[in-house]
Amino acid sequence: MSTTGAVRVLSLYEGFFAGGARILHSDVVAGLAAGGAQEHHVLSLTSSARRDGSVQRAADDGRYRSLQAAGVRITAFDRVAGDRPVAPEDFTADELAVAAVAIADADVVLSLKEQPLSLVVALERAAMLPDRPLAVCLHRSDPTHSGPALEWLRHASASGAVTTTIACASSTAAAYAAAGVQVAEALVVDNGIDTGRFRPAVRGEKRAIRARLGIPERAPLVLLAARFDAMKDPGLFLRSVALHAARRPDAHYLVCGSGMTMANPGFASLVAASGIPAGTPLHALGLREDMPELYRAADIVALTSAFGEASPLCLAEGAASGATPVTTDVGDAARIVEGVGVVTDRDPVRVAAAWEHVLAHRGALRAAALLTRPRWDRSRMVEDYRAIVESMQLRDVLAA
Template sequence: MNELRVLSIYEGFFSGGARILHSDVVRGLSGGAQRHAVLSIEGEMHREATRQPMTEDACYRALTAAGVPVSALRDRFGGEGREDAREVGRKAGRKGGHGSGADVFSRAELAATARATAAADVLLSLKEQPLALLNQAGLPYRPVVVCLHRSDPENQGPALDALRAAVAAGRVRACVCCAESTRAAYVAAGIPAELMHIIPNGVDLLRFRPDAVRRAAMRSSLGIAADAPVTVFAARYAAMKNVPLFLRAARIHLGRDPGAHVLMCGAGMTADNAELTADITAAFGDAPGLLRRLSLLGVRHDMETVYAAADVVSLTSSSGEAAPLCLIEGMMCGAVPVATDVGDCADLVAGHGFLTPAQAEPIAAAWSRAAALAADFAPALARSRERFSQTRMVTAYGALIERVHQDAVRAVRPARRRTRTRAGVPYGA
């Protein structure tokens, strides 16, 4: 039996839960009955105050180390002018416009895409943004599975229109929704319900688990006492994450508990991010001494260690979230989740932690309560591990990809028979 050839299309490589999760799926499936490859539209990204070449990204390195071929259409942005054109296009897209710089492809780029897609049986689009490329005329038809990871399609600019166009053209044969909130939001936006398949997010349970040694080592490296309550915030610096709200809650929490510590991880969570620095000044301007117990850790590749050191994992997002990976990873390491009511957070947190209104005081109070009750939540967190298994998730993705391929093959065979009858000669002669 021939291997099923699967090509994933990424907008680009940068730190974020969707890329981490999708890369885990690709690595988990590649090498068995399926052979996977990745095509990134951009070879370099500029996000969260960071310019990052593809080859420096942790997901890129993990994929290539596992033997998964990864290529890019564009080596670089091509200069600030091109980047600025794309930003203008994105802003226009948010107002219902089209034609962002990122949606303009050269003949060479389209030819490279045609070669790459022709060598695949099924295409996976990581979120809807790459569909601007796959919708271009002249590309070989291949069934597309779109992997959706947000609950706010209306905030995705022209990407939602690209998804609608791909569905109307018959290219999209399935959509993977990581959460019920994702499915509901996209159905409400006009995507047919019969295309939607919910595959909940999962993580590597061998990696993400309570670990006393990691906990002690991480706390020691940061000068945090063994019994100090620690809250971790793992997110990229973006408006949807509502970092100012998190910092206002941190100001209350650290001022109330002289032993508490707060850790902030993710792209843009560093002192050289001017916007973050301004947010910190706004929240802690009256008490700068408290900042000794707030650590900016930036992008970490040992999040299992960071989470193991924490008592609480918090999320203060105002929009966009579906099934946040940070909450799942943190819970699997023993941290009690505290989150605002966005996406499927209420379902994830139920029985494991606390859901809060988007207000600093209730959030800070929930952190204190969660840290105090961490031992009480431990049995529930342990019982939920199978629910969040990466093995379960990867198996479900593999089965859906196979089903989409088989459906496409069955759809082609009758057409071939009709062609043979009309032409009077064998198909392909």
């Protein structure tokens, strides 16, 4: 225990860069730290990231700043996150020493996804890993796409270094169990969002937001909030835009997220190949920090992911803001949008038809989405995590 009696919790991050899992975990940490019964520290394996066609400094990231504002201490190794996670053999002796002290000073350790477990494996190999209960927070429905990190998780769970997994979706828990990850305790905590931030527009607000974006007040607006990554399949979204725009020339389409900008040659190439009619209003905004406003402006929040999703935050955030979710059948997406949105095949014809169906039934679907707001509130998620951390710490004390 700390001198204040608070439970000391260390979270391991691969780095600070755009992504739903980082948003969610940082929200959990900030919420837990605010209660005063827990002290939180984050150890990031990197201080910047080269991702999605851009370089992102940790100190510029919204999650980094929100954690600092919540009084969470952050330590970051002077490394750049790239196309592959930091491997166990990459760590220096000094980095291992810093990590060993940070873990020894904690009562409970949480790993944001499996990538940071390279550090745990490295500490085990060097006989420097302190004996602390460690939970891995899992956010994929297809662990085979996590590269070498899956083997690090298998190793750490087999050795007993990882005692618990906390999955954000039932599909995630099942996928990792099938992939050979066996732990003493496998838990599921559904994602939650800040329904104070993600709320429907008040009178005149939607018009003002759209005016700033150059979008007419009554134009249909389809939003894709995703990073530029094969997992998100932006090509499917753009091909769907091409078909839908031919039918609805009044519609506007907005994409945002890291790398989702014409300045990224990869994205620009996909736009050129998609067949989108000339003059179609496609707003490619790149990385944004004003997501609540963008959701309030939208009629549809689209998700065209091909794999890897578990419990996509954008669907809940969009629905809570009044936008209707239209998603491919990935992870727990179908369960999330049941009764409030549409699940479609991974076919641009079907996707475009689903968008048109939603626009034709917009009023009823929006009303249904807004009725679900209470079930998405993050307070339930934070309390679930609080109970898990305290249970892990108590079991460790009793076992000592």
